Amino acid sequence: MKKTQLLAIVITSAMAVVAFESCKKTDSKTTPAEEFVANDSTFKDFMTWTLVKTNQGPDPALGGVAHSGNDSTVKRDVYVKNNQKAINGVYPVGTLVVKHSYNPGATVNEYTAMVKRGNGFNPSGGDWEYFVIMMDGKIATDNGMKLRGADLMSGMCKGCHAGATTDHLYSQK
Numbered sequence: 001m002k003k004t005q006l007l008a009i010v011i012t013s014a015m016a017v018v019a020f021e022s023c024k025k026t027d028s029k030t031t032p033a034e035e036f037v038a039n040d041s042t043f044k045d046f047m048t049w050t051l052v053k054t055n056q057g058p059d060p061a062l063g064g065v066a067h068s069g070n071d072s073t074v075k076r077d078v079y080v081k082n083n084q085k086a087i088n089g090v091y092p093v094g095t096l097v098v099k100h101s102y103n104p105g106a107t108v109n110e111y112t113a114m115v116k117r118g119n120g121f122n123p124s125g126g127d128w129e130y131f132v133i134m135m136d137g138k139i140a141t142d143n144g145m146k147l148r149g150a151d152l153m154s155g156m157c158k159g160c161h162a163g164a165t166t167d168h169l170y171s172q173k
């Protein structure tokens with residue numbers, strides 16, 4: 001075998017190793033990030049989740065009307081699935097939270113929810129998705145449009161929850 005041939009073989013196999021190594025690196029980079037996309041069955045039976053808080057009466061953080069916080073008879077029950085806590089100040093992807101606001105006469109009966117969706121869904125809002133849901137847990141609709149999104153209510157949910165101490169959540173640390 002000529003020297004140049006041998007050199008060519010050595011170089012080619014070296015390139016193959018490099019290609020293989022970089023391929024491995026690309027693989028780990030392109031592994032899809034974790035994402036939790038809620039559907040109509042996600043919030044089913046939320047009343048069996050951990051009731052982490054029952055709030056009543058006005059809360060300055062509610063700015064008056066949000067979650068009917070201006071009505072002193074309204075109670076606000078907050079349920080967190082599996083009592084999930086923040087890990088180093090951040091909730092894991094798939095964290096599920098439902099809040100039920102109601103009063104004795106049932107003139108107020110609202111269900112809102114938050115889901116840690118992840119995967120760069122909305123980085124400026126901590127990748128949370130906001131929802132209005134129904135009593136049976138299904139996602140509510142308005143004129144055929146699902147009431148869900150990072151900017152639900154023209155960004156009001158997200159804007160106000162940005163003021164919470166732990167990763168956009170007020171009632172759980």
Ligand code: HEC
Nearest residue numbers: 055061062063066099112113114130131157160169170171
């Ligand atoms: C003006 C501020 C404000 C707006 C707007 C607002 N929230 Fe909240 N939200 C709060 C506060 C404060 C709490 C906790 C205190 C309470 O409810 O008593 C809360 C609690 C919650 C909880 C229970 C988890 C937690 O953070 O304690 C959910 C779920 C929730 N809100 C969803 C929503 C959704 C969905 C929207 C929009 C449709 C929304 N919120 C709009 C202030 C706001």
